[in-house]
Amino acid sequence: MNKDRLIKLTIQARVLKAVAHPSRLCIVEELSKRERCVCELTEMIGADMSTVSKHLTVLKQAGIVADEKRGAMVFYRLRVPCLGKLFESVESVLECSARELMEAAK
């Protein structure tokens, strides 16, 4: 395989991998509505705050979210407005095989 192609695929894969986790997907959905502090996201997800913080680091390193410190709190927001299309694509896969996957997930 061509080296440039491999680099490009690796970068794309990194972005996809970053959102390929239930908690991080949840964070992205939430941030698509409005910015949130770590506190609120932690409450929503129901995991340890340190865990959520690490998820946010992953999203940040993939270039998906940005953070801003205001006082004692840190607010996160999406860097990219149009992640909607990504979910559409995922949905189109799910429509083809919704039943089997629903079963597998339970």
Next chain:
Amino acid sequence: MNKDRLIKLTIQARVLKAVAHPSRLCIVEELSKRERCVCELTEMIGADMSTVSKHLTVLKQAGIVADEKRGAMVFYRLRVPCLGKLFESVESVLECSARELMEAAK
């Protein structure tokens, strides 16, 4: 978090995770052009055939590809025509932070 929501997020994450790997991304791109046998995909990726076969299993379990045996060969094709949007979304993330990510990938 709501249980139904968690299930949905888990399923979405599984689909994303399935494509979140350079080799599997490469396979998906290739299959979006035309069907391919394992042989050809192996050649293209340059890994062991057993490795490629396992990648294909991951994609199949996520409902992204389908396989069909014809004679001694097995042909894979996309089950979903419109993964293009998914790549568009990934691209939109990359545009925002292309330089940093390119560096990180090298």
Next chain:
DNA sequence: CGTGCAATTGGTTATTTGGCCAAGTGGCCA
């Protein structure tokens, strides 16, 4: 100033992943 909350970082552990090799399966043809 020091206590207390918000968040991150480090450490540890269990699980998952991704790779190769070796062995097994199934079809085709000489």
Next chain:
DNA sequence: TGGCCACTTGGCCAAATAACCAATTGCACG
């Protein structure tokens, strides 16, 4: 029917992931 393809599966191992707890940092406010 024997052997060679095209694949898949199982085993193994190194590395990455995800979770929690504990310790640390940074800010604010009494």
